[in-house]
Every structure is written in C-alpha cells, then in structure tokens.
Amino acid sequence: MTSAAERPLLFLDVDGPLIPFGSSSAHSQPATADVSTPVDQGNPLLTRLDPGIGARLVALGCHLIWASTWMEEANETVAPRIGLPKLPLVEWPDVCAEEGPRGLHWKTRPLVERANGRPFIWVDDEISAMDRQWVAASHSGPSLLHHVDPTKGLQDADFSALAGWLRSLVPR
Template identity: 75%
Template sequence: MTSATERPLLFLDVDGPLIPFGSSSCYPQTVAADSSRFPDQGNPLLKRLDPGLGSRLMALGCRLVWATTWMEEANEAVSPRIGLPRLPVVEWPTPCADEGPRGLHWKTRHLVEWADGRPFIWVDDEISAIDRLWVDASHPGASLLHRVDPTKGLVDADFSALADWLRSAMLRRAPH
C-alpha cells in the first residue's frame, strides 16, 4: 500500500499534450534553432515541443511516467528535447475484445493497474467522462484525469489545474 509521503504518479501522453496538433503558425520553432543537436528524426512535429515543459513537469513533484504509444521512443526523442530524464514507460498489452465498457479509453484499465492504488494524474487529450467514472469506481486512490486541448497542448491553465489538484490531494493525505 502507499505511504503518506509517496509522490503521486503523473502518466503523460505525448501527442496532443506535448506535441499540439493546431496550426504550425501557432507554435514558435523553439527547438529549430538547435536542430543539429535535436534533428527531427523524420518527425517534423517534434519541432513543436516546448523545451520549457520538462522543468514545469518536474516542478510538480510527481513521479513522471510515459503513458504513450511512443513507448521507449519518448525517452529517445522527447525527453532530451524538453529536459526530462529517462522515464519509466507503461508497456501496453495486446488489446483484447473485453477491455471494459463501451467508450472506455484503451489505456484506462492499464493505467489503473499500473498505479496499483497509488494516487495518480493522467494527462491526455482523449480522456472522456466514461474514463473518469470507471476510474472513480475502480481505483481506491486519489486520481485526476486531466484532458488537454490537443490543438494547444499543455498551457498555463493546465499546469495550474495540476498544481491545485496536487495541493488538495496532499492535504487529504497529510496525517492529522
């Protein structure tokens, strides 16, 4: 079981939250200036990564975990561009027909299993009300399923929401 001092997990998706899908004119090419250090590796969308995201994510004080179809490639292509260390990666099992109720995201059950009762945040652009209901009914620990606008990616308001939830969750877990 979890201790009162254990840091919450933060499950992090790449496409949408870190690499926004909006018009390319909306995003400064912040990494492009250092393209020799970070070539696009055949994916021009990597230039949309904000190099300041890593320090902001680390400042939340969570245990960061990749929860993306990028799998280990997130450590190779994304982490160095945004200043993150190598992170643990959720390994996705082969999908099966009985993954839960209709509309439940295919990641949801696996993230709850990975969390194993620990408090967690899941940052993704595909979270729905069904995912929230299922997690509330299936996960004994505190959780925040935070949907990010995929056209904008993680923005100040998202970081404020995450920090607010973390403060609240820590207060609930503090010994009285």
C-alpha cells in the same frame, strides 16, 4: 510528498499534450542545440515541442511516466528536447484482456493497474466521461484525469489545475 514511493504518479501522453495538433506557426520553438536524434528525421511535428515544459512537469513533484504509444522513442526523442531525464513507461498489453464499457479508452485499465491504488494524474487529449466514471469506480486512491486541448497542448491553465489538485492531496 516526501519520498519517491509516496509521490503521485503522472501518466503523460505525447501527441496532443506535448505535441499540439493546432497551427504549427503557433507552436514552433527555436531548435535546441545537440538534441537531434536519427528519429527526428522526417517528423516536422517535433518543432512543436516546448523546450521549457519539462522543467514545469518536474516542478509538479510527481513521479513522471510516459503513457504514450511513442514508448521508448519518447525517451530517445521527446525527453531530451523538453529537458526531461529518461522516464519509465507504461507497457501496453497487446490485447486488452477484458472488454470495458463502451467508450472506455484502451489506456484506462492499464493505467489504473499500474497505479495500484496510488494517487495519479493522467494527462491526455482523449479522456472521456466514461474513463472518469470507470476510474472512480475501479481505483481506490485519488485520481485526476486531466483532458488537454490537443490543438493547444499543455498550457498555463492546465499546470494550474494539476498543481491545485496536487495541493488538495496534502493533509492540512
């Protein structure tokens, strides 16, 4: 992976992978200085963000893209708390132009379109077997649809799986 244009894309959801839905006591992190924004007010789930996870995501060497309904709020609120720069985001269509098969996630088609044949990883807590099947049939490049346990968020095992898949892309 030499240039930014050649790096795999990593589409990243916020709720579930970065903000786990499990017990808040298991995920509370000490507040970091000078990263509070007006959007923070009234959102106690932001304390579940791991301030070190951004560095781990950057270390994967992918082109990171928000794939979340948080949209620009992910850059304003989440990114500074986890040590990420402002990231591009997927602009979701107002309505899906075509209905997909039953069980296909509404994000799947726009992510494949955005990848446009490039290798990509999709990290989300709502990925199904139908999404995997549809991507395998509709995307010409390599892909990894990585389901994250929403009660735990991204864990060491998840990062190992992502890094292993990325290593498999490198020709030997």
